[in-house]
Amino acid sequence: MTEEQMLAGSIKNNAAAQEAFYNKFSPKMLGVCYRFAKNREDAEDMLQEGFIKIFTQLHQYRNEGALEGWIRRIIVHTCINTLKKNKKFADCVDIIHANSIFIKEDMIPSIMQAKQVVECIRMLPLGYRTVLNLYAIEGYSHKEIAGMLEIEESTSRSQYTRAKAMLEDILIKKRIIQKPAVKVAYGAK
């Protein structure tokens, strides 16, 4: 079944087309949800809510841009809305406490490749993680993030800077990335 057929069938509420549509996009979208969520169960709840929205709003898709991008935006917004329902979320986003968090090397799980990076991202505090996900991976601007999370734009920037520093630290400790070699100036006296 082609993407067009899946799209047309899903708009007509055809169960087979909807299932094919879901099977095609759900693995990647669950990965997106997992980066935002506290655990897999929460991620699946987000995915479920997101896909219900997608299927009910699919007729609004105008073939402008990639379908996957449109789906992804709905999923991300669903994740953010779910997180915002959590009372502690606002506090998590506003807190500035990077120095109080110390990542031990043995805390970092030994897992493989993409999942390794995702798990490292998920080690970040919720506020940091959300801003980093939105800015670095989903490509939203700080202004958009501030609107979505109902925080100041400057808060979003500072959260991202600290999140990035912390994540770099984790990735370096885990040897997923390496620090650049220090340039040595030869001949200097």
Place this chain on the structure above:
Amino acid sequence: MEKNFYRDNFEQLLRDTTDNFRMYPSNRVWHSIYNNLHPSRRWPSVAVWLLFIFSVIFIGVANKQGPVSKYDEINSVNNKEIKKAGFQHSPDAGFTESNHWDTDKEQLLAANKTGVAGNDFSLNTNSRQSAKMPAVTVTGQPIPESGFGKSTGKKNRTIPATANKFTISGGQITSDNNEDVVYSKETNSNNPLNGIENETDNNQPAITVSITAPGVHTTAMDNSEKKKENVNVKVDANNDKEWIEHFAFQNKPLLSKWKSRARYQFYITPSIGYRAIRKNNSYSVAATTSFITNQNTPERQFEQATSHAPAVNMELGANVIYSVSKLVNLKIGVQLNYTNYNINAYELKHPTMTTLLLNDLNTGLPVLSPRTTTLANTENVYTTKLNNNTYQVSVPIGADIKIAGNHNLKWYAGATIQPSYIAGGDAYFISSDLKNYVTDKSLIRKWNLNGGIETFISYKTKSGIILNAGPQFRYQLLSTYSKKYSYDEKLYNLGLKIGITTRF
């Protein structure tokens, strides 16, 4: 694995890496989406539920109604007459003999038969009775008119007490003084069956008495009505008590049988609840890797490192109890449970990173799940009290066995198995290094199984209400948490169950 070298475009690295990340959702997600998108296809299951609910309501309503059919009305009248003649109705045994048996027996038989005959119905509908039986002569003591007054029910009938004998033959009743219904005064108190004589020669032990209504004179009944009333009663010629019991059994509606044996009970059980902790060995410890700290923490270390305390639990429920015999009762019901225990912990000023030791169900290996928390297990400035609790809905199914007692005071022992749905709760888990607490409700198992044993004293009050009280021990057979968590936690509580039981 090829290392990614540090580069300025950090965001690009993240984007490229995470774009390849995929996870496969469980079937539950698609089923939920499908049900949401196609609600009409849920109708079969909804219909089954509705049918079940309406059935329960119908049974409940039917049980609350009195005798609704003429058959039931007659049975009710007969029971009253039997009681009036000196018999007490027992729900379990049908009838019990009173001290007045010898003197009132014939009166009872006559009252019973006449009372049945005086009503507008036919027992011929009972397939166990035969309408085609030989003619018989029935003799007995005259019945006081007040007794007939009740038994004749709606219609005003006069039954002469002057005749000495009447004969039933061919569906007609004749008397020796040509009155309509007569009772013979020939009674022999030594033989309780003298009131009934079989006119046939075949010496059949069982006699069927057939009374046809047109022979009975009634002031309200017109001869032109031609309305027949038939009664067939099977009598054991060797034992009249058995006859009475048999009659009562045959004429007892099924619903009444069920109702006489069934009761419902409401109860409350305040208790003290705590937990038993055991290492969850459902994963391979040998396969663990070095990054996991304190992975081999035994239960003893857990107990030493933590400070937990019992707390007050509560159960509230309703049961339907059915007596299968005088000694054994079966019961089933619905029960709401609140279980909890306390954790002494400390609150941190700032969140800290910690990890939770979990079991990866896919690989069978333990994994450290990173978490942030503001709760510490090690001493700190701000103390706090956490509460691990669950709200459960259970369906207790079990039995009680009578150990001793008399009619009013009985001692029972019982046991139940309780499939339970955990509707909610709070869960605080100790971190892998035993230094912090982490909350994660998603690890609470949704379905569980509990077992309960109890012993209680039941006291029957004069009003018929039964009061129960006794100790109960309830134990959770499965862990509170899913298999992912590294410890098994079994809840148990010891409480006092107080109940009130009454008939339908």
